[in-house]
Structures are given as structure tokens and as C-alpha cells.
Amino acid sequence: MTSPLNADLHCHSVISDGTLTPEALAERAKAHGVELWALTDHDEIGGQQRAAAAARRVGLQYLTGVEISVTFIGQTVHIVGLGVDPDNAELQLGLQRTRGGRGQRAIEMSEDLERVGIHGAYQGALKYAGNHELISRTHFARFLVETGVCRETNEVFRKYLTEGKPGYIEHRWASLKDAVGWIRQASGVAVIAHPARYKFSATEEFALFSEFKNHGGEAIEVVTGSHTTAEYASYADMATEFGLAASRGSDFHSPDESHTDLGTLPPLPEHLTPVWELLAERIQPLQ
Numbered sequence: 046m047t048s049p050l051n052a053d054l055h056c057h058s059v060i061s062d063g064t065l066t067p068e069a070l071a072e073r074a075k076a077h078g079v080e081l082w083a084l085t086d087h088d089e090i091g092g093q094q095r096a097a098a099a100a101r102r103v104g105l106q107y108l109t110g111v112e113i114s115v116t117f118i119g120q121t122v123h124i125v126g127l128g129v130d131p132d133n134a135e136l137q138l139g140l141q142r143t144r145g146g147r148g149q150r151a152i153e154m155s156e157d158l159e160r161v162g163i164h165g166a167y168q169g170a171l172k173y174a175g176n177h178e179l180i181s182r183t184h185f186a187r188f189l190v191e192t193g194v195c196r197e198t199n200e201v202f203r204k205y206l207t208e209g210k211p212g213y214i215e216h217r218w219a220s221l222k223d224a225v226g227w228i229r230q231a232s233g234v235a236v237i238a239h240p241a242r243y244k245f246s247a248t249e250e251f252a253l254f255s256e257f258k259n260h261g262g263e264a265i266e267v268v269t270g271s272h273t274t275a276e277y278a279s280y281a282d283m284a285t286e287f288g289l290a291a292s293r294g295s296d297f298h299s300p301d302e303s304h305t306d307l308g309t310l311p312p313l314p315e316h317l318t319p320v321w322e323l324l325a326e327r328i329q330p331l332q
């Protein structure tokens with residue numbers, strides 16, 4: 046019997062809110078036994094060439110990737126696109142529009158933090174953003190740790206930057222239909238990222254899965270760094286119920302912050318269709 050493929054199809058580099066370069070991620074993935082890798086920066090495909098080149102150098106099969114921010118029934122949902130063509134104009138334009146509001150949102154987040162006595166957060170966060178267009182809550186979290194407001198980034202998200210807490214600014218991202226559409230136009234496969242993380246009712250979650258499927262979405266993350274073991278099982282059932290393939294990815298951001306490292310998750314449950322089976326022709330092979 047062959048062992049299951051060690052695929053890690055979700056992580057972030059300095060091009061969005063990770064702390065490692067695409068090259069360092071490729072080396073780390075290789076060192077942890079990853080065989081098929083995808084870099085999925087938030088709303089940005091600017092790191093894809095570097096990631097693909099680094100994967101080739103270290104000897105990893107590679108799939109292009111992106112994680113698109115979407116607003117669905119008032120919540121932020123993340124849709125991963127795998128195997129997308131980075132040269133596709135619709136995808137590029139859609140991502141550019143999605144990134145567009147981040148600067149203004151960051152200024153408003155900073156103003157809100159001023160009200161609770163935290164000064165200079167915008168400039169402070171910007172320092173951590175390798176790509177200023179992609180300034181995110183993660184960069185604010187790093188600044189709040191640096192200045193001693195919190196001990197670690199998880200604590201920041203418990204006390205700040207989330208709904209009802211100081212520094213949280215409501216924001217409208219792409220629509221589900223648009224995000225899935227851009228991915229499909231770019232010949233990719235759309236995947237609902239970490240579905241257990243959303244705070245939907247059962248009815249709302251059913252709506253998310255059905256609309257996603259109706260728009261042409263094909264997979265969900267089942268085994269991810271954001272799920273518990275019990276959630277692997279419940280989302281394996283959801284994949285079966287909705288006729289969706291399954292993905293696996295650590296969602297690794299940083300050696301200092303992420304509790305799940307590249308390539309260290311358990312395999313997908315055997316009865317599921319791995320998403321990479323839908324993407325065989327889009328995998329950059331080993332040289």
C-alpha cells in the first residue's frame with residue numbers, strides 16, 4: 046500500500062501576513078516532508094512565481110494558490126483558489142479590488158485603538174506589512190505584542206480586533222459568487238477554507254455550502270490547522286453530503302505564532318476525494 050500524499054495546500058508568506066519568504070517556506074515544507082505544496086497568500090498572487098521556482102529548486106510538486114476574503118451573511122469567509130492561472134486578467138482585477146479597502150480600514154482600526162489609549166498602531170502595523178497593500182489584522186496583532194499590550198497574537202484576537210472589541214472595523218469583502226467565479230475563470234478549483242471557524246447557524250452554513258456549490262465551488266478544507274480532530278470528522282461528513290472534494294493545509298503563518306507547522310497534519314480520511322485529484326493537470330511536477 047502506498048502512503049497518502051503529504052500535501053499542504055494552505056500557508057502564508059511575507060507577501061500577505063506570514064513572516065517567512067516564499068523561498069524559506071518551500072525549504073521548511075521540504076524539511077517537514079511535504080510532497081505537494083501551495084502558497085495561498087490573502088487576496089494576492091504576487092508570490093506565486095517565487096513559490097513555484099523555490100518548489101522546483103527544493104524538489105516539491107507545486108500548485109498555485111490564493112485565499113480570497115469574502116463577505117457572506119455578514120461574516121468574513123475565506124475561499125482558497127488552487128491551480129489558478131496567475132496571468133488571468135479577471136482574477137488579477139478581482140484581487141486588486143478586494144485588496145483595495147485595506148488601507149482605509151487600517152486607518153480606521155488605528156483610530157478605534159486610539160480611543161482605548163493605544164497610539165500609533167497604523168504606523169506600527171505598517172512596519173510589519175511586507176506588502177503595504179495587504180495590511181491586515183495580523184500586522185496590528187504583531188504591533189500590540191511588540192508594545193507589550195498583549196503577550197501573544199492569539200491574546201490580541203481575544204481582546205482586540207474582533208467583533209465587539211476595540212480596533213474592529215466592519216468591512217465588506219468580495220461576494221462569494223465573484224470569488225468563486227474569478228477562481229474558475231482562472232482555471233482553478235475553489236475550496237472553502239477552515240469551515241469550522243465561522244460562527245454560522247446550521248441554516249446559514251447550509252446556505253454557504255449550497256450557494257458555494259451552485260456557483261461552481263468544488264472542495265472544502267477538512268484537515269486544517271484551524272480544525273479539531275472532531276471537526277475533521279464532521280467536515281468529512283459535510284464533504285460527502287455535499288459531494289465536495291477535500292483539502293488539507295496547515296494555514297501556517299509563522300514559526301513563532303502558528304501551532305501547526307507545514308506538513309504535520311494527519312492525512313485526509315480515506316473515503317474522501319482529495320482535491321489534488323481534480324487538479325492533476327495543474328500540478329507543477331518535479332524536474
Ligand code: AMP
Pocket residue numbers: 062087114180181182183198199202203298
Ligand atoms: P484580515 O484579513 O486583515 O481581517 O486578517 C485576518 C487574519 O488574521 C487571518 O488570516 C489570520 O491570519 C489572523 N487571525 C484572525 N483571527 C485570528 C485568531 N483568533 N488568532 C490568530 N490569528 C487570527
Ligand code: MN
Pocket residue numbers: 057062087183298
Ligand atoms: Mn492570515
Ligand code: MN
Pocket residue numbers: 112123238239
Ligand atoms: Mn483564512
Ligand code: MN
Pocket residue numbers: 055056057112296
Ligand atoms: Mn489562511
